[in-house]
Amino acid sequence: MMMMGETWSQLGSLIATAMFLWAMFDKYFPHHLRSLILSHSKKLASFVYPYIQIKFHEFTGEYLKRSEAYAAIETYLSEKSSSEAKSLKAVVVKDSSQPVQLSMDENEEVTDEFEGIKVWWVVKKITPRTQSFSFYPEMEEKRYYKLTFHKSHQQIVCGKYISHVLQEGKAITVRNRQRKLCINKSRKWSHVTFEHPASFDTLAMESKKKEDIINDLIKFSQGKEYYAKIGKPWKRGYLLYGPPGTGKSSMIAAMANFMNYDIYDLELTNVKDNTQLRRLLIETTSKSIIVIEDIDCSLDLTGQRKKKKERVNNEEKNDPASKMANGEEESNSKVTLSGLLNFIDGLWSACGGERIIVFTTNYVEKLDPALIRRGRMDKHIELSYCGLEAFKVLARNYLDIDSHPLFVTIGHLLEETNITPADVAENLMPKALNDDAGTCLEKLIEAIKTAKEEAKKKAEEEARLKAEKEERKKQEATQEDVKVKSLAKEVKENGVEVVIDDKTLAKEVKENEVIA
Ligand SMILES: Nc1ncnc2c1ncn2[C@@H]1O[C@H](COP(=O)(O)OP(=O)(O)OP(=O)(O)O)[C@@H](O)[C@H]1O
Numbered sequence: 317m318m319m320m321g322e323t324w325s326q327l328g329s330l331i332a333t334a335m336f337l338w339a340m341f342d343k344y345f346p347h348h349l350r351s352l353i354l355s356h357s358k359k360l361a362s363f364v365y366p367y368i369q370i371k372f373h374e375f376t377g378e379y380l381k382r383s384e385a386y387a388a389i390e391t392y393l394s395e396k397s398s399s400e401a402k403s404l405k406a407v408v409v410k411d412s413s414q415p416v417q418l419s420m421d422e423n424e425e426v427t428d429e430f431e432g433i434k435v436w437w438v439v440k441k442i443t444p445r446t447q448s449f450s451f452y453p454e455m456e457e458k459r460y461y462k463l464t465f466h467k468s469h470q471q472i473v474c475g476k477y478i479s480h481v482l483q484e485g486k487a488i489t490v491r492n493r494q495r496k497l498c499i500n501k502s503r504k505w506s507h508v509t510f511e512h513p514a515s516f517d518t519l520a521m522e523s524k525k526k527e528d529i530i531n532d533l534i535k536f537s538q539g540k541e542y543y544a545k546i547g548k549p550w551k552r553g554y555l556l557y558g559p560p561g562t563g564k565s566s567m568i569a570a571m572a573n574f575m576n577y578d579i580y581d582l583e584l585t586n587v588k589d590n591t592q593l594r595r596l597l598i599e600t601t602s603k604s605i606i607v608i609e610d611i612d613c614s615l616d617l618t619g620q621r622k623k624k625k626e627r628v629n630n631e632e633k634n635d636p637a638s639k640m641a642n643g644e645e646e647s648n649s650k651v652t653l654s655g656l657l658n659f660i661d662g663l664w665s666a667c668g669g670e671r672i673i674v675f676t677t678n679y680v681e682k683l684d685p686a687l688i689r690r691g692r693m694d695k696h697i698e699l700s701y702c703g704l705e706a707f708k709v710l711a712r713n714y715l716d717i718d719s720h721p722l723f724v725t726i727g728h729l730l731e732e733t734n735i736t737p738a739d740v741a742e743n744l745m746p747k748a749l750n751d752d753a754g755t756c757l758e759k760l761i762e763a764i765k766t767a768k769e770e771a772k773k774k775a776e777e778e779a780r781l782k783a784e785k786e787e788r789k790k791q792e793a794t795q796e797d798v799k800v801k802s803l804a805k806e807v808k809e810n811g812v813e814v815v816i817d818d819k820t821l822a823k824e825v826k827e828n829e830v831i832a
C-alpha cells in the first residue's frame with residue numbers, strides 16, 4: 317500500500333525537479349519572463365502539493381553531536397511505531413528501566429494526531445556515496461526524521477506540536493530512566509542504581525504532615541514559571557531533624573521515588589575545600605536531591621574555627637555530635653560554613669535548576685542559624701517518636717492489618733512512651749514462621765512497656781543526679797557563707813572597723829585566695 321505522506325513527498329520531488337529544469341533554462345529567458353514563470357510554477361507546486369516537510373537530523377553541529385531533538389522524537393514515536401510500523405529497530409538505551417526501546421526502521425511511516433491535525437513521520441537514511449573507512453560508521457549514515465503536514469496547519473505544528481513532541485519525548489526518557497544514587501568518594505561523583513523501596517505510603521507519620529510535604533513537593537515540581545517570575549533559582553531546601561530511627565533517611569528515599577529524582581549523597585568530610593565543593597555542585601544534574609546527612613557531625617561549621625580545647629566543656633564531652641564537631645572525627649576537609657552557604661545559594665547553585673537540598677540532623681539546636689534560616693532551608697520537618705497514626709502505617713506495612721483490638725492498648729502506651737518508628741518496626745517483624753499479627757502486637761506491647769520502664773528509670777536516675785548536684789551546690793554555698801562570716805568576725809575582733817557587706821567581702825577573700 318502506498319503511504320500517504322510518501323505519495324505527496326514523491327510528487328513534491330517531481331515538481332521540484334521540474335522547477336530545477338526551468339531554472340537551467342535561465343540564460344535563455346529574459347529576466348522578467350523568468351521570474352514570472354518561476355512565480356507561477358511555485359504557485360502551481362503549492363497548489364498541487366500543499367504540504368510542508370521538516371527534517372530533524374540525527375547528528376548536528378561541528379562535532380557531530382547526537383541531536384537532542386532527534387532522540388526526543390525517537391522516544392516520542394517509539395510507542396506509536398511499535399503499534400503502526402511493520403519494520404522496527406531495537407535501540408539500546410543507557411540508564412533506563414526499559415533498556416531496549418523500539419523505534420521505526422528506515423522508510424517506515426507513522427501517523428500522529430494533534431488537536432485534530434494529522435501529521436506524518438518517516439525516518440530516512442542517507443548513505444554516503446564514497447565508501448571510506450570511518451571510526452564512527454553510525455555517523456556516516458545520516459538519518460533524519462521527516463515531518464510532513466498540510467501547509468494550512470503550519471502555525472500549530474511549528475508553534476505547538478513540535479514543542480509538544482520534544483517535551484513529551486524528554487518526559488518519557490525521564491520517566492523510564494533508572495535513577496542514580498551518587499556518592500562523592502574522591503573529587504568526582506560515582507553512582508549506583510537507586511532502588512530504595514521507600515514511599516510516602518510506607519512512611520510512618522501523621523497523615524496531615526505527610527500530605528503537607530507531598531503538596532509542597534508537587535508545588536515545587538510545577539513551579540518553573542513561578543520561580544522564574546519571582547526571580548529565584550528553582551530549588552528548595554528541606555531540613556529534616558529528629559532522633560535516630562525516626563525516618564529521616566527513609567523520607568529522603570520516599571521523596572526521590574515520588575519526584576523521580578536522582579540522589580546525590582554528599583559526604584562533606586570527603587570534600588577537600590570549597591572549590592571542590594563547588595565543582596561537585598556543578599556536576600550534579602537537575603531533577604535531583606542533594607543530601608547532606610548528619611550535617612552537625614559532618615564538619616565544624618561554626619563559622620569561626622575555634623580551637624578544639626576552647627570548645628570542649630565538660631557537659632558536652634559525652635555528646636557524639638560535639639565529639640565530631642570538635643574534630644575527633646578524622647577529616648582533612650577545609651570546607652567552611654561560608655563555602656557551604658555559597659554551595660546552597662551562591663550564584664553557582666543556580667545552574668541546572670530543579671534541585672532539592674536536604675540536610676538531616678539529630679541535633680537541630682547545634683546548627684548555625686545561618687545554615688538553616690528560611691530561604692536556605694525553606695521547610696523544617698521534624699520527624700519524631702511513633703504515635704498511633706504512624707504505628708497504624710507500620711502495622712499495615714508489616715502485618716497487613718488496618719485494625720486490631722490491641723490497637724487501643726498500643727495507642728495508650730505510645731502516648732506515654734518515646735519509642736522510634738525504627739524500634740516499632742523491628743518489633744512488628746514476625747520472628748518465627750507461625751507468628752501471627754496478634755503475637756507480633758503482643759511482642760510490641762512488651763517492647764513498649766520495657767521502653768517505658770527504662771525511660772522511667774532513666775528519668776529517676778537523672779532526677780537523682782540533679783538533686784545530688786543541687787545538694788552539693790547548696791553545701792558548698794553554706795560552707796562559703798560560714799567562711800565569710802567567720803572572716804568578718806575576725807576583722808571586727810581585731811579592732812578594724814570595716815563597713816562592708818558580705819558579698820564584697822566574700823569576693824575579696826576569694827581574690828586573695830587566688831593570688832596566694
Ligand atoms: N517514619 C518511618 N516510617 C517507616 N519506617 C521507618 C520510619 N522511621 C524509621 N523507619 C524504619 O527504621 C529504619 C531506620 O530509619 P531511618 O534510617 O530512616 O532513620 P533516620 O531518622 O535516618 O536515623 P538516623 O538519624 O540514625 O540516620 C528504616 O529502614 C525503616 O525501616
Ligand SMILES: [Mg+2]
Nearest residue numbers: 564565609676
Ligand atoms: Mg539517617
